Amino acid sequence: MAAIGAIAPQPSGILEGVTWRSRxxxxxxxxxxxxxxxxxAFHEFYRAYVDRVVVFYARRTLDAxxxxxxxxxxxxxxxxxxxxxxxxxAQEEQGWLFAIARNLLLAFWKRGEVERAALERLGCDAPEGxxxxxxxxxxxxxxxxxRATVRSALHELPRDQAYAVTARVVEARPYRDLALxxxxxxxxxxxxxxxxxxxxxxxxxxxxxxxxx
Amino acid sequence: xxxxxxxLDDFGERLEQxxxxxxxxxxxxxxxxxxxxxxxxxxxxxAAVSAGAVRLADRGDGPPVAPERGxxxxxxxxxxxxxxxxxxxxxxxxxxxxxxxxxYANADGADCAQVxxxxxxxxxxQRRGEFRELPASATGTCAGADADEPLIGVRHxxxxxxxxxxxxxxxxxxxxxxxxxxxxxxxxLGAFVAVFDGGVDERVEVRSRxxxxxxxxxxx
Numbered sequence: 021m022a023a024i025g026a027i028a029p030q031p032s033g034i035l036e037g038v039t040w041r042s043r044x045x046x047x048x049x050x051x052x053x054x055x056x057x058x059x060x061a062f063h064e065f066y067r068a069y070v071d072r073v074v075v076f077y078a079r080r081t082l083d084a085x086x087x088x089x090x091x092x093x094x095x096x097x098x099x100x101x102x103x104x105x106x107x108x109x110a111q112e113e114q115g116w117l118f119a120i121a122r123n124l125l126l127a128f129w130k131r132g133e134v135e136r137a138a139l140e141r142l143g144c145d146a147p148e149g150x151x152x153x154x155x156x157x158x159x160x161x162x163x164x165x166x167r168a169t170v171r172s173a174l175h176e177l178p179r180d181q182a183y184a185v186t187a188r189v190v191e192a193r194p195y196r197d198l199a200l201x202x203x204x205x206x207x208x209x210x211x212x213x214x215x216x217x218x219x220x221x222x223x224x225x226x227x228x229x230x231x232x233x
Numbered sequence: 234x235x236x237x238x239x240x241l242d243d244f245g246e247r248l249e250q251x252x253x254x255x256x257x258x259x260x261x262x263x264x265x266x267x268x269x270x271x272x273x274x275x276x277x278x279x280a281a282v283s284a285g286a287v288r289l290a291d292r293g294d295g296p297p298v299a300p301e302r303g304x305x306x307x308x309x310x311x312x313x314x315x316x317x318x319x320x321x322x323x324x325x326x327x328x329x330x331x332x333x334x335x336x337y338a339n340a341d342g343a344d345c346a347q348v349x350x351x352x353x354x355x356x357x358x359q360r361r362g363e364f365r366e367l368p369a370s371a372t373g374t375c376a377g378a379d380a381d382e383p384l385i386g387v388r389h390x391x392x393x394x395x396x397x398x399x400x401x402x403x404x405x406x407x408x409x410x411x412x413x414x415x416x417x418x419x420x421x422l423g424a425f426v427a428v429f430d431g432g433v434d435e436r437v438e439v440r441s442r443x444x445x446x447x448x449x450x451x452x453x
Binding site for chain 1: 245358
C-alpha cells in the first residue's frame, strides 16, 4: 500500500509538512545549528519536529511501521548532516529537515524499501514500533479515515485503471510483467497507471506526484 | 518526553546519546567511537560464516545453553539463525533476555559481529518489556582493512554499555568500562560480549590478544 497514500489529501490541522509553525519556540534561532556542539539541542530539535515528520510519512505511505522507520532514518541523516545546515532561521531549519524527508520518501517509492544507512553508520536502531507507537501514529495521522478515502477513490476508477494502479502501486509489480499478463505494451500499462493516479488525485482533491507512475 | 509514545521517546534519547558521543569524539579526535578490525582467522571465519557453517557446538544445538553468568536467562534456547553464537551469551543486568553475538560475513566478505538479545531462538532487543526481533536488514559492526586488530563494537542501549566483538585469539578479553573490569573468554569464532549497567559516559578499554600480542582499543 506504499504509494497510494502519496496522493491522499492533507487535511488542515493534521499535516502541514512544510508549512511553518512555531510550536511554542521562543526563539527563531535554528536548533539544528546549536546542536552541532550541544547534544541536548539536537534532542530539542527532534522533539520539535518528530510528530510532523511521522505524520508526513504516515499519510504518504499509509503504514505506521514504515513511517517510524523512515522517521528514524530522517533524524539520523539530520544528525549526521547538521553541520552542513546553512540557514539562519527556524523556518529554514524546518525546510531543510523536510527536504531530507522528501528525498527519503522518493527513494522509498523507487526502491520499495526503507533506507537505513545513516542509522547503521551511527550504530543506532530505528524507533521501536511498539504497539503504543503504532497506535499513536494511526491516531495522529488519522490513517483509518485516510485509507477508507483512498479505497473509495480507487473503486471509482475504471476497472483497467484500478487493476493497473493496484498491481503497480500496491503490489509493486514491474511494468513488464503487467504488460505480458494483460497482453498490451508497457506504454499502455504506464498510461493506465498514470491516468488512474491522476483521477484518484483529482477525486481526493490533490495531485499525484509524477514519481509514482 | 510527554506526549510521545515510548518507542519515539526512547529514540530521541538515543539520538541525544549519539550526538553526545559525536561531540565528544570531535573534542578528542584520536579516540574512535567504534572499533573495527579484521580477526586473524579472516579467511576461515568468512568462509565458515558465509556458508552458514558455524560450529554446531557453538550455536547451541541440543539442550539450552546457560549464559556465562547468573541464571536469569534459564530460558535461553538455540538460535534460529545458525550464525548466532549461543555460547557467547551473558545475562542482562536488567533481567531481560541474555545478550549474544551473531557472527557473519557481509556481502563484501568482511567479518561482522552483531549483538542482540536471544529469546525463543530469535535475536532481537527488549525495550520497556517488549521484545522485537531484529529485522533481516539490520547489520552489525564489520571489519575494516586492518588485519592486526580484533573486531570490537560498543553499543549503548538505554543505560547499558555493551561491548562485543570477535577476538582473534582465544585468550580472555579484558573489558574495562570506567573503573569496572571484566574478563570474558571468547567462544566459537572468537565471539565475546560483556554488558555493563551504566557506563554510557565512561571510557571503554578492550584488551585482547592477536597472535599472542596484546592489543588495546579505547572508545569514547
